[in-house]
Amino acid sequence: MMPVQAPTTPQPTTPQPTWPRSAERIVATINRDPLTAPHAARNDALLAVVATALAIALALLVDDGRRPDALGWTLLLACNVPIAFRRRQPLLVLLAVVACVCPYHVLDNTHSAPTPATYIALYTVAVTGRPLRTVLVGAGVIGLSAGVMLTVSMHEALEVLRMSGWVVAVLFCGVDVRVYRKYVASIVERAERAERTREEEARRRVAEERLRIARDLHDLLAHSITLIGVQTSVAAHVLSADPERLDRETVAKALDDIAETCRSARGELRTTLEVLREHGPPDVRGPLPGLDGLTDLAEAARLAGARVEQTVRVRRAPPAVGAAAYRIVQEALTNAVRHAGPEPAVHVELDERQGALHLSVRDDGTGPASGGTPGFGLVGMRERARSVGGTLDAGPRTGGGFEVRAVLPLTTTGERAG
Template identity: 45%
Template sequence: MTRVAGGVRPRDALLTAAVLGATLLAALLLPEGWRDGRPLDGRGAALLAALNLPLLVSGKWPVAALYASLLPQIVYHALDYPHDAAVVAAAVLVYRAARGVSRTTAVLALTPVALVTVLTILLVGGDTPGPEVAATLGWMLFAAVAGQAVRLHKAYLAEVTERARRAEHTREEEAARRVAEERLRIARDLHDVLAHSIAVINVQSSVAVHLLDARPDDPATKEIAEPLRTVSTVSSTALGELRTTLDLLRGNDVDRNEPAPSLDGLSTLVTNTRASGVEATVTEDGDRPALPPSVEITLYRIIQESLTNVVKHAAAPHAWVRVEYRPDGVALTVTDDGRGTGSGGSGYGIIGMTERAHSVGGRLSAGPRTGGGYQVAAWLPLSTVEGS
């Protein structure tokens, strides 16, 4: 809230000016038959301004402003100036005082004000001050009740908002707890089943390679040793990536210095694919730019998954990977000349690749080719915002 000179808020200054202007105009311009008391002169106008001035600070110190207005009000009414002209300022001050404090404090603060007001009316009133006393107490009570009602309504809204905030916070905590539990469950299952199986494959293949290397004179061992050596290397890499995944699932710190998968590893993917019996080739068109890390990792994983699907499901003798670097993004196609099956029909390979492409603002399509075989096509923009 912007302040003006002396710490007065602009809305309080506007309220004071509006009330003072209205009361002065009412006291000066209303027909004489509509006004009570003596005509307003310079002294009366000064007193009227003095009893309105506390409105300037009534938003910050409502009770103090109400009491500051009492003395000029007493003098104003005692001199028998138009009494109705002072009612608006007094009503606003009572309303603000009641709105800004508790019910008990409001009663304690307003009771002396009511007594002083009634006493003033009795001293300066005519022969029948009863109706004037009743009218004065009536508007004071109305203003006080209105102030308390507004205060209670605001308190109720604040309580409802706070309850909603706490409920939302509780739901978020519960959701986070469930996610953490699910991550731990997945990590345990991966460790107990997948990691153990890959470790057994790695150990057995390494032992087999060692035994076959011990028989270098047997020509048949060379043909067997090379695929086993590929199995040992790939399973060792898979174990390393699985351990990193398990650490992330468990919320543990991982070694950020370990190199992330990148396009520099395409030659390894091609070598492993060829060792599996598929003649794979990679073609890169254009100069490779400095790709955002998320785009490069996504590109590598899509190629990796596509070649894996070719080996597992396509029964293809050949696979071609083409990466085209354009000014605004990267176009990727992975095609084969197999039986036109990309994921075996029941796995999550295509779904995972599609989700990866969408995560960086790209798109992916996959399906059989018209002339035979299968194709995966992806477009990844270079304008990806990291962390989005």
């Protein structure tokens, strides 16, 4: 016999509460500007229909006056029609409602029936107008209502004054909603402005980072490629000058220098590219080159044929200033090797005076050829100096040659250059 399995009872599904979405819609409706709300005409027409139905129900069910006759029904229905246009001309709508309600009350019809239309018109005036206009309108409506009711009876006039608190409450509610909407609109505007500011700041940081990396790559590749080119020329000259008496030692040294330059360039290039792959904060970068690397720059320039003299009289410098000085000297030596002619004499001097690092790189060469295409070297050096709050001048010397002069403040770090 097959075992009988007990039927499984389906688990009841818990309906998702719908009140949060309804509450969000109500809050959105309150926050929305009534003059720019979507479907305003349709919503106002529906509101006019609802107000008319409520007015008819009050006229039939409430006994605070006589049942409206044909003229009374006409006036009662007519006072609800302007509600469909309440957003376009709030004050004119209120005047139209009052123009229909006053004769309706004078005829002693059911006095509660026009109340919904009157309150809607008053609320619209308060929520769309200035507070001073709202106060004047409220005082005028209360005074006019009391005067009209005096034509009916003193009791009705006193009843209007007693019920004027509801008019004040409706006007106060409209003013409060208007102030709240303006407050929400100011918060939204500030949030949007803050978002735009954050986006602009992010774009600025990206542009600065791209410029920094472009400077690094330019300094690195221009310096390394220039040295490799000079060393290759030396090796080629040795090979072609006297093939019968080949100076193997000189060729080997030139090739070793090329290999060392390639290794150094590869290491610096790897460090630069690792910055692009970092997932941490953009300000977290690898160790910056500094003044302690100037000796290696001078030695590399000597291997390329330049006669470099170096004088450094700086005790210490902030990392950003040291990196900027390193890159400026690197680019100046590269330009000297490239443009100053064969075996130029280059003097590198760094001195600390009056809280600033004074840097000078001068040579006795011929300088760049006139009419050549300008590169990015001088532009990059000036950007390096500006990045730490300094200045840089470069140009031909009076007695011949070329000189680069920079003043880098040691008291401010500025932007991390490197």
